Each structure stands twice: as structure tokens, then as C-alpha cells.
Amino acid sequence: MSIVFGLAIYFMIWWIVLFAALPFGSKRTQQEAGEVTPGTEPGAPEKPEFVKVIVMTTIIATLLFGALVWFRNSGLTLDDLPLPRPPSKSYDAAS
Numbered sequence: 001m002s003i004v005f006g007l008a009i010y011f012m013i014w015w016i017v018l019f020a021a022l023p024f025g026s027k028r029t030q031q032e033a034g035e036v037t038p039g040t041e042p043g044a045p046e047k048p049e050f051v052k053v054i055v056m057t058t059i060i061a062t063l064l065f066g067a068l069v070w071f072r073n074s075g076l077t078l079d080d081l082p083l084p085r086p087p088s089k090s091y092d093a094a095s
Contacts, residue, residue: 001072009068014061021057025049 001009031042 001069006065006069010061010065013064013068014057017061017064018053018057021053021060025053 028046029043030036030040030046033046035046036042037044
């Protein structure tokens with residue numbers, strides 16, 4: 001895996017994890033707090049903790065990317081994993 005390809009994959013993993021992690025950690029909405037800032041959605045978080053979300057996103061994305069790099073370098077393939085396989089169908093040539 002080249003450096004540029006690795007960075008591109010890490011970038012995509014990081015953004016996917018960020019969007020998956022954004023809803024977590026929001027304790028109260030602006031509407032629940034009773035202080036809705038004009039021009040914003042009442043359901044927006046009262047105190048968004050973006051630094052915490054970004055740190056957690058970076059940690060999770062780094063672990064996932066590390067697992068991907070390990071898997072690629074280990075020589076394993078998806079056929080080696082114990083995944084459920086769809087039943088094979090035998091087709092009759094006459095039908």
C-alpha cells in the first residue's frame with residue numbers, strides 16, 4: 001500500500017467514523033436547556049463537545065486503519081475468515 005493510498009483510506013475511515021460518532025455525547029438540546037440561539041435548530045446540542053468527538057474519532061479511525069493494514073499484510077483473505085456463506089444452488093441444465 002502506497003503512502004498516498006494509505007492516507008486516502010485513513011481520511012475516508014476518519015470521516016465515516018466522525019459522522020457515526022457525532023450524535024453520541026450530546027446530553028441536552030438547546031430546547032431542553034431553554035436557550036435557543038436565534039437562527040439555529042432547537043434540537044442542536046446545548047454544548048457541542050467537538051474536541052472530545054474529534055479525539056475519539058481519531059483514536060477509533062487509527063485502530064480501524066491499523067487493523068486494515070495488519071489484515072492486508074498478514075496474507076489472510078476474506079475466504080479465510082469464518083463468515084457465513086450463502087447456500088450454493090445447483091442448476092439443472094434442462095430447465
